[in-house]
Amino acid sequence: MNDEEQSDEALFRLFRKGDDRAFETLYQRYRQTLYLFLLRSTYATGDADELYQDVWSRIISAAKPFDGGSFKAYAFRIARNLIIDRHRRAHLTLVSDQEASHESVQPGKSVEEQIQDEECSERMKRHIGQLPVEQREVFLLKEEAGLTLAQIAAMIDAGRETVKSRMRYALKQLRQLLEECL
Amino acid sequence: MNESDKLPEDPGLNRLYRGGRHEAPSETLDQAVLSEARGVTAKRRNRWIVPLSSAALLLLGVGLSLPLIDLRNDIYQQPQSMPAPAPQAESRSESDQALRTPAKAPASQAIERQDRAEPAPQSELAAPPLMEQRARTKARAGEAERKQLRAAPEAILQSTDSEAYQRPPERWLVEIEAMIESGQDQAARRSLSVFMATYPDYPLPKSLQIWQSTQ
Numbered sequence: 001m002n003d004e005e006q007s008d009e010a011l012f013r014l015f016r017k018g019d020d021r022a023f024e025t026l027y028q029r030y031r032q033t034l035y036l037f038l039l040r041s042t043y044a045t046g047d048a049d050e051l052y053q054d055v056w057s058r059i060i061s062a063a064k065p066f067d068g069g070s071f072k073a074y075a076f077r078i079a080r081n082l083i084i085d086r087h088r089r090a091h092l093t094l095v096s097d098q099e100a101s102h103e104s105v106q107p108g109k110s111v112e113e114q115i116q117d118e119e120c121s122e123r124m125k126r127h128i129g130q131l132p133v134e135q136r137e138v139f140l141l142k143e144e145a146g147l148t149l150a151q152i153a154a155m156i157d158a159g160r161e162t163v164k165s166r167m168r169y170a171l172k173q174l175r176q177l178l179e180e181c182l
Numbered sequence: 183m184n185e186s187d188k189l190p191e192d193p194g195l196n197r198l199y200r201g202g203r204h205e206a207p208s209e210t211l212d213q214a215v216l217s218e219a220r221g222v223t224a225k226r227r228n229r230w231i232v233p234l235s236s237a238a239l240l241l242l243g244v245g246l247s248l249p250l251i252d253l254r255n256d257i258y259q260q261p262q263s264m265p266a267p268a269p270q271a272e273s274r275s276e277s278d279q280a281l282r283t284p285a286k287a288p289a290s291q292a293i294e295r296q297d298r299a300e301p302a303p304q305s306e307l308a309a310p311p312l313m314e315q316r317a318r319t320k321a322r323a324g325e326a327e328r329k330q331l332r333a334a335p336e337a338i339l340q341s342t343d344s345e346a347y348q349r350p351p352e353r354w355l356v357e358i359e360a361m362i363e364s365g366q367d368q369a370a371r372r373s374l375s376v377f378m379a380t381y382p383d384y385p386l387p388k389s390l391q392i393w394q395s396t397q
Binding site for chain 2 (some may be wrong): 015016017018019020023024027032033037039047050054057060074117118120121123124125128138142143147149150152158160163164167168171174175178180181182
């Protein structure tokens with residue numbers, strides 16, 4: 001079985017035994033998704049690159065392999081914890097649901113459909129960044145990391161209904177803000 | 183999976199989100215992460231080198247010291263394998279024999295002793311390569327010693343009184359008579375005693391018997 005066919009967990013185990021190529025395969029699988037998760041999560045601070053390197057450093061130098069679960073959940077948990085730490089250190093005030101709901105929509109001028117799509121994408125990124133932290137992390141863990149309800153609930157240590165509720169609020173706000181793009 | 187296990191979805195937002203996923207980490211960032219990973223894997227691989235090399239050194243040390251200990255035992259055991267000193271009576275008889283055949287006796291005894299001290303060739307053949315090599319060296323040394331001992335009688339002959347070994351008895355007696363006639367009585371006496379010791383059964387001429395009785 002070559003590296004491409006191996007599971008994430010098997011690749012991680014191989015890497016821990018000293019297999020560089022296993023790590024490269026694993027890295028390629030999560031390279032973009034982890035980066036985008038950090039980029040969207042740190043829209044306000046703009047230090048995704050630094051966090052990205054920190055996340056991989058933690059994964060690389062992990063003293064012990066993760067106990068059970070998936071590598072994906074493990075990697076995104078590290079990313080999430082680093083984001084929280086960064087927010088705490090930066091004394092960032094969490095944006096409340098109420099404040100977010102008053103965020104004004106800045107409609108762009110669309111000349112062509114492609115340009116409009118790009119503008120809509122950019123607006124979406126901005127609006128995701130302006131979502132309350134709790135809603136944003138649920139939205140990104142679902143859309144970017146592809147984690148299930150159970151995995152997200154376990155990761156953020158919240159009930160399933162709480163997770164679903166946060167997701168509903170996030171979707172509702174984004175839909176309202178991006179109505180003309182949909 | 184039932185509906186309660188699913189997160190709410192919005193296909194429009196999902197499509198819009200997917201359409202905007204263009205960003206990726208820079209090449210520099212990629213290289214930084216990958217080189218860090220390579221560094222860690224190299225360390226993990228190398229962590230076996232120290233214990234492995236220590237074990238190899240230990241084995242090498244044991245491997246080298248065992249034959250040395252064996253060699254030392256051989257050296258200490260060599261004198262024990264030599265024959266024990268002969269009893270006094272036996273040594274006396276040997277010395278008597280030495281008087282009769284003075285050149286041959288010490289050399290042959292030494293050769294016999296050396297032969298007895300030599301290890302059996304069969305045991306050498308059965309020995310491992312290192313031991314075999316060592317045994318060969320020892321055998322070469324023994325051979326050289328034996329050659330030296332075989333050559334010894336000639337040296338001994340040359341170092342003793344040449345009168346006793348280089349002339350036939352008749353000629354020797356004529357020379358002794360000539361010494362007496364020329365008045366060298368002391369030299370004639372000493373030469374005659376050596377002659378008699380060398381040829382104890384050889385009959386002396388009457389003239390010499392008379393001269394000896396007057397001395």
